Amino acid sequence: MAKKVKDAPNIFRKYREELGYSQEKAAELIDALYPMYPDRLGRIERGEVEPTPDQVYNMAKAYGKPDLVNHYCTEMCYIGQHLGRKKVEIKDLEKIVLETIANLNALNKSKDKLIEIAADGVIDQDEMQDFILIQSQLEKISLTVRSLELWAEEMLANGTIDKAAFELEKAKLEAAKLK
Numbered sequence: 001m002a003k004k005v006k007d008a009p010n011i012f013r014k015y016r017e018e019l020g021y022s023q024e025k026a027a028e029l030i031d032a033l034y035p036m037y038p039d040r041l042g043r044i045e046r047g048e049v050e051p052t053p054d055q056v057y058n059m060a061k062a063y064g065k066p067d068l069v070n071h072y073c074t075e076m077c078y079i080g081q082h083l084g085r086k087k088v089e090i091k092d093l094e095k096i097v098l099e100t101i102a103n104l105n106a107l108n109k110s111k112d113k114l115i116e117i118a119a120d121g122v123i124d125q126d127e128m129q130d131f132i133l134i135q136s137q138l139e140k141i142s143l144t145v146r147s148l149e150l151w152a153e154e155m156l157a158n159g160t161i162d163k164a165a166f167e168l169e170k171a172k173l174e175a176a177k178l179k
Helices: 011-018 023-031 038-045 053-063 067-076 078-082 093-119 125-157 163-178
Strands: none
Touching: 011 038, 011 053, 011 067, 023 038, 023 053, 053 067, 067 078, 067 125, 093 125
8 A cells, every 4th residue: 555645735736736737737747847647646646655856856847836846855855854954945035135144244253263163174172062053054054045046946937037038147157157
């Protein structure tokens, strides 16, 4: 008998229904990227089976919901759970920017302490607490960066940011780095 994965609310079903897609239509869109059958999608949505990473990635693309990948990696994937990956929330750009600035300011206050800790290449017992606090500050920065990435992916997926213009600017920056 198939094991029950996670019961309702199933995020995969929620996003499909928000778009107004039937399982057949959703499976067709996902299938254009990676093989998906309506009965498989139904079993995933009912929590009878876990989707594969490829299926989650392609559902995220087909639904325009990049946070599905984040959900999978933090809630369903053994490796993500084992490594203690934290779920990143998509927030408003203003909130992301303010959190980023606050976290960078906090880290800036700790930079001299980090230099002292790193100077001899050894973390002594009396440096341990400061080192752990700095690690925590870096984790907060990492989460705000990932939140900004998810925000941008969602804005690109829903057309708020012009994807062609974005890719063009990105290519220009990459080319400038190579010079």
